[in-house]
Amino acid sequence: xxxxxxxxxxxxxxxxxxxxxxxxxxxxxxxxxxxxxxxxxxxxxxxxxxxxxxxxxxxxxxxxxxxxxxxxxxxxxxxxxxxxxxxxxxxxxxxxxxxxxxxxxxxxxxxxxxxxxxxxxxxxxxxxxxxxxxxxxxxxxxxxxxxxxxxxxxxxxxxxxxxxxxxxxxxxxxxxxxxxxxxxxxxxxxxxxxxxxxxxxxxxxxxxxxxxxxxxxxxxxxxxxxxxxxxxxxxxxxxxxxxxxxxxxxxxxxxxxxxxxxxxxxxxxxxxxxxxxxxxxxxxxxxxxxxxxxxxxxxxxxxxxxxxxxxxxxxxxxxxxxxxx
Numbered sequence: 001x002x003x004x005x006x007x008x009x010x011x012x013x014x015x016x017x018x019x020x021x022x023x024x025x026x027x028x029x030x031x032x033x034x035x036x037x038x039x040x041x042x043x044x045x046x047x048x049x050x051x052x053x054x055x056x057x058x059x060x061x062x063x064x065x066x067x068x069x070x071x072x073x074x075x076x077x078x079x080x081x082x083x084x085x086x087x088x089x090x091x092x093x094x095x096x097x098x099x100x101x102x103x104x105x106x107x108x109x110x111x112x113x114x115x116x117x118x119x120x121x122x123x124x125x126x127x128x129x130x131x132x133x134x135x136x137x138x139x140x141x142x143x144x145x146x147x148x149x150x151x152x153x154x155x156x157x158x159x160x161x162x163x164x165x166x167x168x169x170x171x172x173x174x175x176x177x178x179x180x181x182x183x184x185x186x187x188x189x190x191x192x193x194x195x196x197x198x199x200x201x202x203x204x205x206x207x208x209x210x211x212x213x214x215x216x217x218x219x220x221x222x223x224x225x226x227x228x229x230x231x232x233x234x235x236x237x238x239x240x241x242x243x244x245x246x247x248x249x250x251x252x253x254x255x256x257x258x259x260x261x262x263x264x265x266x267x268x269x270x271x272x273x274x275x276x277x278x279x280x281x282x283x284x285x286x287x288x289x290x291x292x293x294x295x296x297x298x299x300x301x302x303x304x305x306x307x308x309x310x311x312x313x314x315x316x317x318x319x320x321x322x323x324x325x
């Protein structure tokens with residue numbers, strides 16, 4: 001009888017891990033299909049590539065984080081909703097930037113000092129302050145976050161119009177309408193099903209192994225929803241392409257806080273359950289954001305090399321270790 005119970009428990013655990021893997025795959029595919037549909041529709045409507053690059057692409061690539069956070073909050077798992085974003089921001093800098101810089105030296109644009117880094121720092125401290133005040137991101141605070149996102153995007157679009165730099169978007173040719181609708185439908189279905197499987201698997205694994213929803217959220221779920229950014233940055237680094245800059249990663253972090261958490265809180269307020277999200281995880285998120293400035297300034301201003309990458313990656317490994325310790 002004991003062997004039968006052990007076999008059943010093992011089977012259930014394996015099924016939960018399978019749910020997580022399938023959920024992540026569907027989220028990645030769904031986000032990519034939704035991105036193709038959104039860009040295709042924008043091009044058919046003759047929206048400028050600058051606007052598409054700064055708004056449509058950014059929102060579409062944040063779709064996996066947004067869907068997971070909204071559904072988690074509504075399902076009664078606020079730690080997954082919040083931990084997903086906090087963990088993704090940590091992974092974006094510590095894991096993704098760390099690995100990319102070890103592979104290829106990265107030049108830092110002037111926008112890092114003018115907009116990207118300051119905006120990320122402001123958004124990070126604003127989020128921390130909101131949670132520190134009353135352990136919650138309510139609807140009015142979510143509205144504030146989203147309004148700040150609109151202001152930030154408008155500023156980026158105006159500044160980009162005065163720049164000679166081209167905005168790269170995933171598609172060059174106008175898609176046919178049936179293709180746009182097809183990608184929109186299957187993308188939405190994949191995102192919905194993927195989020196259902198991921199959340200179910202993550203919660204079950206947390207309960208089975210006696211770890212908190214927060215730990216699963218800031219590690220497994222966070223890295224999973226950051227896979228599109230990681231794969232794109234890794235491929236670009238291997239190919240020695242200069243089009244991927246630090247601004248892409250910082251922009252993702254800004255959108256995660258202002259759009260994902262902003263919209264999630266508007267739909268359903270996010271209450272802090274596990275205080276370690278505030279006293280541990282968010283401090284690491286802010287720490288990773290702050291350490292970028294001295295890394296950019298030293299030893300050679302305007303460049304991030306393999307030494308900086310090793311520092312960031314080591315920091316991320318330490319964060320994961322301490323999270324599970």
